[in-house]
Amino acid sequence: MNSKAHVKTTINGEEMEFLCEPRQSLLEVLRDDLGLTGTKEGCNDGNCGACSVIIDNVLVNACLVFAVEIQGCRVFTIEGLASPEGLHPLQQKFLENASLQCGICTPGFLVAAKALLDHNPDPTEHEVRHWLAGNLCRCTGYDKIVRAVLKAAEVGRETTAPAGSSN
Amino acid sequence: MQNFEYLAPETLSEAVNLLAGNEGQTRVLAGGTDLIVQLRQGALSADHVLDVKHLPECNELGYAPSEGLTIGAAVPCHRIYNDGAIADAYPGLIDAAAIIGGIQVQGRATFGGNLCNASPSADSIPILIAYGAECVIAGPQGNRRVAVEDFCTAPGKNILEKGELLVALHLPSVQKSSGAHYLRFIPRYEMDIAVVGAGASVQLDEGGKMFVQARIGLAAVAPTPLFAREAGQLLSGKEVSEESIETAALAAQSIARPISDMRAPADYRKHLVKVLTRRALLGAIRRARGEFVPNAVQENGQ
Numbered sequence: 067m068n069s070k071a072h073v074k075t076t077i078n079g080e081e082m083e084f085l086c087e088p089r090q091s092l093l094e095v096l097r098d099d100l101g102l103t104g105t106k107e108g109c110n111d112g113n114c115g116a117c118s119v120i121i122d123n124v125l126v127n128a129c130l131v132f133a134v135e136i137q138g139c140r141v142f143t144i145e146g147l148a149s150p151e152g153l154h155p156l157q158q159k160f161l162e163n164a165s166l167q168c169g170i171c172t173p174g175f176l177v178a179a180k181a182l183l184d185h186n187p188d189p190t191e192h193e194v195r196h197w198l199a200g201n202l203c204r205c206t207g208y209d210k211i212v213r214a215v216l217k218a219a220e221v222g223r224e225t226t227a228p229a230g231s232s233n
Numbered sequence: 234m235q236n237f238e239y240l241a242p243e244t245l246s247e248a249v250n251l252l253a254g255n256e257g258q259t260r261v262l263a264g265g266t267d268l269i270v271q272l273r274q275g276a277l278s279a280d281h282v283l284d285v286k287h288l289p290e291c292n293e294l295g296y297a298p299s300e301g302l303t304i305g306a307a308v309p310c311h312r313i314y315n316d317g318a319i320a321d322a323y324p325g326l327i328d329a330a331a332i333i334g335g336i337q338v339q340g341r342a343t344f345g346g347n348l349c350n351a352s353p354s355a356d357s358i359p360i361l362i363a364y365g366a367e368c369v370i371a372g373p374q375g376n377r378r379v380a381v382e383d384f385c386t387a388p389g390k391n392i393l394e395k396g397e398l399l400v401a402l403h404l405p406s407v408q409k410s411s412g413a414h415y416l417r418f419i420p421r422y423e424m425d426i427a428v429v430g431a432g433a434s435v436q437l438d439e440g441g442k443m444f445v446q447a448r449i450g451l452a453a454v455a456p457t458p459l460f461a462r463e464a465g466q467l468l469s470g471k472e473v474s475e476e477s478i479e480t481a482a483l484a485a486q487s488i489a490r491p492i493s494d495m496r497a498p499a500d501y502r503k504h505l506v507k508v509l510t511r512r513a514l515l516g517a518i519r520r521a522r523g524e525f526v527p528n529a530v531q532e533n534g535q
Contacts (some may be wrong), residue, residue, distance in 0.1 A: 071239060088239035088282065093271070112271045113424070115337055124311060124340040130269050131341070135284065136238045141403075178336065192532045198425035200335015 071134045076103070078146030086133040093117045093128035096143060102142035104173050108202070115201030118174040118181075119143050125181035127200075144173035147180060155221040156180060159214040168204035175201050179215045183222055191216060234273050242282045245400065248288055252395030252515065253373045255281050255495040261398065262309045263291070263526055264341035266334065267350045285508075290371075290400050291345070296322065302404040303369075306345025307408035311336075313344070314530075323404065324358045324520055324528065325413030325432060331529045332356055332417070335424055351385040358385070359432035360415040362450030363517075366404045372397035382450070382460035410445075411436040411524050412520025414513050417452070419503050423529070427453045428497045431485070435517040437473065441482035446470040449481065449513070453496075454489035454506055464510065478514050485510040 070085040077100070093110070096119075097104040107118030110129045117128040120142035134208050147154045156179050159165070182189060182197045183228075189197070189218045194196065194215050203211060240259075242248040252259055257280030262268055271277040280461030287290045287336040287347050296319050304313065314320055316383035322326050326344075333342050333356050348368070351367040360380045368379045375394045381402070391401065413434035417427035438529040447468040451463040464484035471477040491502035516526045 076511055087236055087343075089234040089236045089272075111273070113268055114335065115335060116317050118337055121340075124309075124442045126340040130266050130338075132239065132265065132269070135265075135286070174280075179323055181336075190532065193530065196423070200337045222527050 069138075070173065073134060075136045075138065076140045078104070078118040078141070078143060085193070088132060090133045091129050092119070092131040092136060092141075094098075094135040096128060097209070100142050102145055102156055105231070106170050108174075109222075110171065113200075113202070113223055114171070115178060115198075115203055116171050116174040118201065120177060120181050128134045142177070143175050144170060147176055151198050154180070155184070156215065157220040157224075159218040159221070160211070163210045163214040163217065165210040165214040170204045171201060171205075175184050179218070183219055187219060188214055189219060190217070235278060237279045238281045239284065240281055241287050243287045245288055245290050245398075248283060248285065248398055249371055249373055249396055251281070251283055252398055257281065259283055261285055261349070261454075263343045263346040263349075264309055266338050267343040267352075268347060285398065285444075288400075293401060297406075299406055301406040302345055303364075303508055304402045304404070306349075306399045306401055307343055308345070309341055309343050310339035314339075316490070322407050323413070324518070324526070325363060325415050325434060326357075328403075328415040328528045329356045329360045329432070332423070333421045338445070344402055348381065348384060348402070349399055350392070351387070351389050351391045351399065353388055353456055353458060354427045354430065354453035355458060356415070356417060356427055356430055356452065359430050359450030359452045360413065360434075361402060361404070361432075362458065362460045363413055363415070363432040363434040363448045364404045365448060366402050368399055369401045369403060370397050371400045376400075378403075381394055382458070385457040386413050404442070408436045408445075410439055410441060410521050412517045412522070414516030414520060414526060416509060416513055416516065418509060421461075426496065427503050429453050429491075429505040429509055431506065431513040433510065433513035433517040435514065435521050441518075441522045442473055444471050444473060445519075446479070447481065449485055449510060451485060451489060451506060451510070454491040454502055459466070459488060460511070461488055463488075468514075473518055482507045482510040483516060495533065 106116040139156035259281040260279040290322040291305040293305040295303040344357045365462045415432035417430035419425035432450045435447045447465040451459040486507040493499045
């Protein structure tokens, strides 16, 4: 027992294979083995949302998923958000609205907000706040983040398919 | 975290055989939002982790108005609240599903896992009790069904024997003129553990003036979630009034035996049981009458 598992998966549209121990979280494998360090480790127990990723169109915390569980799944991480043409509207609006200070929570907020807009392109402020309740920021106080998400939603509704929505 | 063998059986009989036959500690994995944290913290150990997400019976989410609702033990909260027919028929379930952790946790966490984890403060259990839900359990001797209120035995403990697996929860069909509501008290808006939780379901007569029957479940006021059986029975055949609701709320309060901890002192919890039971009943009554009562996702009035 305890041999390494061979996992085949798709990350940001790219097929990938890796070996992992069953006890390794998806977060650990993304950061330490696959070099995808955009996904951050905050609390490592499912409270802070810094490690938010999207698996088969469902927003989850990568610290609360074993890497062996993603066999055959499609995973979206922050590295998949911007396109070669430029930043995703969410990233642009986060910059314009000063929605980040230290930046550790930012990838998680962006991935969570992308999942929201994929699911609901026209959210109310209440819906944005409810959706992002699982993401903690200890710097900005949330208002600027909520404002950026609402503005990015407007941009998304004006254009057709937003950039980076390959997942 | 210690290493373990990861098992992902694809049939129920294979899963039961593994659970019954494995030496050492086998832990069942559904959404993992409790299990992975407990393994990481060392609160639990595991030689094997058995993932039930590949078992068709555990992934079933089936609703038919005449049959009721079956929620496979591996069905995460988001599948429940994103199903419009289920959300319309069982709004009390959505009250709970929408406040268990944040959206990320709801993407993984299951009612089945919430029940097996057997936390006294579990948000899904009072409303499952109120709806009269049953557990479908598979084991080496075949299947058995147990009422949700009889499932938890102590904090973190349940009635499952070695080799047994919770497969699904089954809720009876919804009667005419009935409604349900779950709410909890926490000192913030989101992302917290219930100080006290109360769930109620009521069936009214056609005019909406009399109680036909009522069931009440409580969280975080005893070592296990409680079924306030007598409090519900007191309402049968009674007029819907402040007095009858007060009587039921007092009866629910009388069976609460909370502890004092970091979240609240016992006497405050005792007070909350009465307040929340009353509000859960009022919400259930309004829904039984066809009125709108918002859950956490919906803004007041819409």
